[in-house]
Amino acid sequence: MKVLVTAEGDTAQASVCGRLARAPYFLIYDTQTEQWTSYANPYQQEHGMGSRFAQFAAQKGVQVVLGAAPGPNAKAALDTLGIKFALATGVSAQEALSQYLATHA
Numbered sequence: 165m166k167v168l169v170t171a172e173g174d175t176a177q178a179s180v181c182g183r184l185a186r187a188p189y190f191l192i193y194d195t196q197t198e199q200w201t202s203y204a205n206p207y208q209q210e211h212g213m214g215s216r217f218a219q220f221a222a223q224k225g226v227q228v229v230l231g232a233a234p235g236p237n238a239k240a241a242l243d244t245l246g247i248k249f250a251l252a253t254g255v256s257a258q259e260a261l262s263q264y265l266a267t268h269a
Contacts, residue, residue: 165195167264168221169257170231174202176258184231185217185238191257192224195265200257214238218245228268230260 170187171178181187190203203224207216214237221229222245230252234242242249250268252260 165228166224166226167193167195167228167230167261168224168226169193169252169260170229171257174204176200176261177256180231180252180255180257180260182232182253184229184234185213187231190220192226193261212237215241218242218247221245221247228264230257230264 169191170181170184171189171191172181174189176191178189186205186208188205188208190205192201192203207213214235217238218241226247228248228250229242230250232253233251234249250264252264255263
């Protein structure tokens with residue numbers, strides 16, 4: 165499974181970002197390889213980011229997104245693409261992932 169965490173920085177120790185689709189970084193954790201991959205958000209300043217964010221996640225094979233509450237466009241796009249969402253705030257990307265896996269694995 166691949167889990168995308170929206171983050172303020174490019175490592176698993178970075179804080180989860182308070183803005184979902186406009187986060188500076190998207191960190192993807194692959195539970196099979198146990199590896200993180202970091203992507204600078206290429207769409208951070210564009211309009212219509214919610215649907216682009218969901219498409220980015222789908223293209224990377226993400227099944228779950230962890231981060232701040234999505235706006236209506238991002239929520240609709242994630243739902244349409246079958247990508248689950250879980251709220252994560254006030255913790256590092258690693259902590260958000262650990263909390264999610266502890267309750268959903």
